[in-house]
Amino acid sequence: MIRHSWWKILAFILLMYTCTMGFLVEIPKLDGRLQETIRNLFFHVPMWFGMMTLFIVSVVYAVIYLNKPGSKADIYSVEYARTGTIFGSLGLITGAIWANYQWGAFWSSDPKQNGALIAVLIYFAYFVLRGSMNDDEKKARIGAVYNIFAFFMLFPTIWILPRLAESLHPGGQGSEGNPGLNGGDLAPSMRLVFWPSVIGWTLLGVWITTLRIRFRTLQNKLMHG
């Protein structure tokens, strides 16, 4: 599966579509606050969708590792978490850029910003923790347990707490629906670009991850015979 090329071509087509239609699609002109910046929806939001997907795959492999220890599950789990962390960091940075022009500052200590930062930092700690151990088996086992903890910390930090406080970000206290956006609020023309962009960016993340997995597997073979 990871060597098949059809989904890599699909990722390319979807991102070509995103990077052209993302700029050209008709957007609703509402009250002049968001203006053209709403096009960030096709670039900033998919980072978080991609991160979430990659972290889900990572935690699944962490559980698989704990059930049946083996280097394959460990490599998959680490590499999916790595790309997920990169996507999350890009989401934070792009969010800050957008916030600077929308909320008046790169960082307003908004509950959504703080929560997302904590969630990503918890994943950074995962790599620090792994790096602090020399024994491969110990590293993999403790890493897998911590991975499960980090994954479940995503729920309060990203999904629950930002909803309970007033937030500049969509989905705070008082507004209904999903913290990211309310599916029904999206103009139909934008929905046709948004979902392909989510799939395209996520597949790109998966591709990068599989390359690292294959590299690490080869490295493993060379080092252990």
Next chain:
Amino acid sequence: MDSVKKIAAMLAMCFVTVAASAQENSDVMRSNGKIYVVVAVVVTIVIGLFLYLMNLDRKISKIERNQK
């Protein structure tokens, strides 16, 4: 390796054609507040990144074949 050269040549041809036609009716690239210029830049970057990933994928596949 031949197919890579073919694809590269094809892409170059496409690029030249597009560039030439863009010069002929210069108002296409300059319409809509020149947004198409941004599209061209972003598309070029993404194509570049994909070519780079494709290249990496190939290199890793080659080593994998040698390992077996």
